Amino acid sequence: MLQLTGVIPAIPFFSFLLLAVFGPRMARKALSFIGVGSIAASTIISAIVTAAFIPGPPSGWAYDQVIWRWISVSSFQADIGFYLDALSVVMVLVITFVAFLIHLYSTEYMEGDEGYSRFFAYMNLFVASMVTLVLADNLLLLYLGWEGVGLCSYLLIGFWYTDPANGRAARKAFIVTRVGDTSMVIGLFLIFQRLGTLNIQDLMHRAAQQWPVGAAVAIAAAALLLGGAVGKSAQLPLQTWLPDAMAGPTPTSALIHAATMVTAGVYLIARTHVLFSLAPPVMLAVAVIGAATLLLAGCSALTQRDIKRVLAYSTISQIGYMFLALGVGAWSAAIFHFMTHAFFKALLFLAAGAVIQAQHEEHDIFKMGGLRRMIPITFWAFLISGCALAGLPIITAGFYSKGMILWGAWSSPQGAPALWIAGLVGVLLTSLYIFRVIFVAFFGEAQIPVEHPPRLAKNLPMIVLSVLSIAAGWLNLPPYLGNKLWLDDLLHTSLPALAEKPVGWLTEGWSEGSITAAFVLGLFLAYELYLRHRDATRPLTENALGRAIHEFWYADWGFDFLYDKLFVAPVVWFAQVDKRDFIDKFYDGLAGLSRACYRALSATESGRMRWYAASIVGGTVVFIFIVLIL
């Protein structure tokens, strides 16, 4: 059954080709059938592969399927090959399943849009690229998928291309991630030059043999790959593109900019974990980047008014948690959080999309209100996913995955109390900003009448994801709840387990208790500030300092401003100067001369016959004069 692996990315790819070529001439029903059906087929096949893999794993818990040799130039070989182990099995199953639900949701969300076939073509191509990225057995094929998802992200952010702002957002996302991608591709060159292979398992094997821990080349390679991961996963300092990426249709935000693509950086680091283990300074950098990002993005999320931008900063912040987990060597905790995050964040976006369509495309939460009674299923979906995001104890999945990460941040040898505290403050911020949205948008007085209440195709994915946002946590029950770490045990067949050091005074139970306390505090603050007294935050923003901080956080800590001044303005200035350089003067002159000649000649075309006759006569006289006299 494992031979079916290669089919998983192939189906969406071929359906993309079908939709791209014949889509505009097909009926809506046929489009939906192909667009959603292809992902459903992929999901079924990945479920079959998973069902075959877990009970009867191949030797070494890994299966490599080489479809054909892609490139062979002297010593450089790259295959179209798919590598199946516990990590990629979990990733592929989650990606295809969430993608299927979001495609189903999109049939209703996009039903009135004229770009229906284009949308599904892009989305199918995205799923094909993402699955290729995850299954690739070498870094070159992984890079192909990496760029493929980047392309689809660009196309879908700028999906409504008639608005120039959407085009700008798309270009910004593409260019900013390109900075990281360049770093990554240099990393690939370095790895190939030093290790002679790009096959991931081979290169990790050789690196472990050839490079001592802390070797300069290992640090360089890991740091360059980290650059790629930071760009793709919107971490500090390349996080600025993700909030603007919300210009795309909401299902796109759910699939690409929340559940799957932005976690590709997390996957890359987990996939090449041996390289990172050989470079302790880079590991520390990953953890610090994660901790800093989760705090900064959490603060920014507190100040946003646009419901999708709150969720975008929340995504940045949650991926910060995953980076924190990776940085302290809690590999499986990061993947666990990836999975729970994929469920609850996709659900948050789907619910937000339903809210936005029900409210006449209104994004501002302060213009909404009272949605709790009007669209109850959406409300419950948003509430459940919000609780999962904030980490409602025991019940929701987010609590378990965050608990594992925080425990890793404390107990791992690379961990530190400061990282643990950052994560805990992050829980408080998360709880505060998500309940702010819930209380402001769903409670209180109704402000905008509801139109287009969600129907079955929207509700069904939301219900399924609501169940998963709760149940996914039970895959990893911590010691005080029976110690059934199914997912953790599975992932440890391909990722090393967390190395625990002698812990201090804090036990895992107390760590989780602290999360509970932070969650409750955030919930209480949100209740006091946004539900009980609706204007309670006004005094905070009325004094100068409060307003300055609010604006600073609202503008993403001034990163956009800084990058505008530091990078964009000089490049634009240089382009302006370059446009007017002296070489162009000659060509400009040539163009000016021919334009002047054209003007002079066209002036002679007056339409007066006598003028033409006179020209002929004059010309003849001149020629006769030349012939006779000269």
Place this chain on the structure above:
Amino acid sequence: MRMPTIPMQHGLLLAGILFALGTIGLLVRRNLVFTLMSIEIMLNAAGLAFIAAGAHWVQADGQVMFLFILALAASEVSVGLALLLRLYHQHGVLDTDSASEMRG
């Protein structure tokens, strides 16, 4: 008996004067009828030059060329008159400058 011959120079001079008159008429008159007439005069001036030269060299070629010019003039006048009628229908006047709106 031999007819008293007119010197070729006289014939050519007359042809030149006629051609110049025709050209001036073409350049100064705006009425299409006069334009056509001027062109006729120019053609006939050219024909006269051929005749004079043919008589001088005692060659029939000059008269042959004049026949060609006559045929040409006839066809030119038929086309020209057709254009004249169209112009009159279109603009109600025979002013050639009135047909300058296409600047062609």
